[in-house]
Amino acid sequence: MIRLRQIAAASSRDLLILLGVVAVLALVPLGVSRFTLSVATAALIFALAGIGWNVLSGFAGQFSFGHAAYFGLGAYTVAVTFTKYSISPWLGLLLGGLVAAIFGLLTGWISFRFGLKGAYFALATFALAELLRLTFNNFDYVGAGVGIAIPLSGGDSWGTLQFENTPAIRYFVALGLVALGTLAVIVIKRSRAGSRMLAVREDEDAAASLGINPLRAKLVAIAVSGFITGVAGGYYVMFLMFIDSDLAFGPFISVVILLRPIVGGVGTIWGPVVGAAVLSILGEVTRSLVRDPPSFLQVVEGVNGLDQVMFGLILVLVIIRAPDGVIGLFRRFRKRSSQ
């Protein structure tokens, strides 16, 4: 009975943390510039995409190197349904998630059915994202190489999800989506489906010997994962007001998505959000360092690409020092100090 109370306590602890994090993040628009706010909004969008990645790769252990596929499908779904059929982006987000989930189910079924694992599965996901990128780049219906621009409705509108005058609302919607995504993960992790994902990640044969269908557990994971990342991609369009095949399906997008949970902590509830925060801050710090360095670093001022190099070096150091991500580092530290 003690354990039951622990479980209830752990769930309510996660929910309390969620409330706290949302409350703190809701204060961000108060004290920052329009530019910083748009950086923060993008950070939230990629945190959400990372939350999706984490379900498939962190919980179910199927490493995806091509989450741009889901992100891009969500993005194009919103762009196409809005510009061609005047469907509200709200519905578009839902449709985008569904399209990505269905794509995940179909490609996942084929990949898992034929036993693709580890590096081979990762390569398959990468190839699929590239396939989509090249297809969309030559597909006139979706604007081919030109892409799709969302026509400005002018001013703020909840119906068309455009907030020209009040970027804070755009940020709050992203925050709401991240909160919903995190809530979903908290529930899934304690559910039967989540428990089965973890079992399949650890040992498929042992999982099957306990009555778990590994294929089904992985398909549930890929559908949920695709849905969440698809929604993130859909909202990304309403943030950029533009999409083309590189921005939607480019390999860089896949890397950006998977770096968030990896830096934050793979397979943890908060990893993607923590990783997104750390990486955005790191990116801004290195950028401003090159733009406006302190006097002893005058030499680096304005050197093209140096901020990216610094970003990369710091990232390597972080991954060496904290292979379990920032959350793993925090846990190790807490364990040591409690002993």
Next chain:
Amino acid sequence: MSTILEVKGATKRFGGLTALLDISLGVAEGEILGIIGPNGAGKTTLFNLISGAIPPDEGQIVFDGERIERLAPYVIADRGLVRTFQIMKPFGGLTVFENVLVAAFLRRADPVEAAAHANSILEYVGLASFSDRQSKGLTLAGRKRLELARTLATDPKVLLLDEVLAGLTPTEGAEMVALVKAIRDGGVTIVVIEHVMAAIMALSDRIAVIHHGELLAVGLPGEIAKDPKVIEAYLGKEFHAPD
């Protein structure tokens, strides 16, 4: 007592090697059937056939009145026929509690009910105080108990235990024997593979002997111990039991 599990004429070949030849064996509901045999006799292969890990080349396996020899392992487990592995497969990255929780979810979708069930199983096998430990940190005896706990949490009808005593100290072994007997008394039919002769003699209601892939003898432990064919298989031709 009715037969809950029946192997009918099962044969398995790996290339030119016949691992099992025409094995026919019934397991009565509620009994503990021991399977013994020298190394390489085909005991684990028999478990692999029954649990669906590999299909037999010939023959049938009937569980609870239905043929199961072509079903996937997870379907067989879902029907109530669950195995442990000789080389244990704990979910290393999960805690002891989470390991058992996965299994408890098989018959209950509600997380609170599943957690309660997992707790009661951990209590039952004596692992309750290790609940929050990482499973890879357990001792050998602990890992064997964990394997058993996981299978039990699925509410099985029949348990296939592959060498749950091997490597245990005499004290740990005696505890394990008592635990397996208690599980049987709780209504679970048990088939157990074992090397440790003394332990399996004390544990089993009946014993089947497999040698070179063939069923050599089936009988009560007392009969098996005196069977000249069995003695020959284990000790060689020169030895005979004293009259």
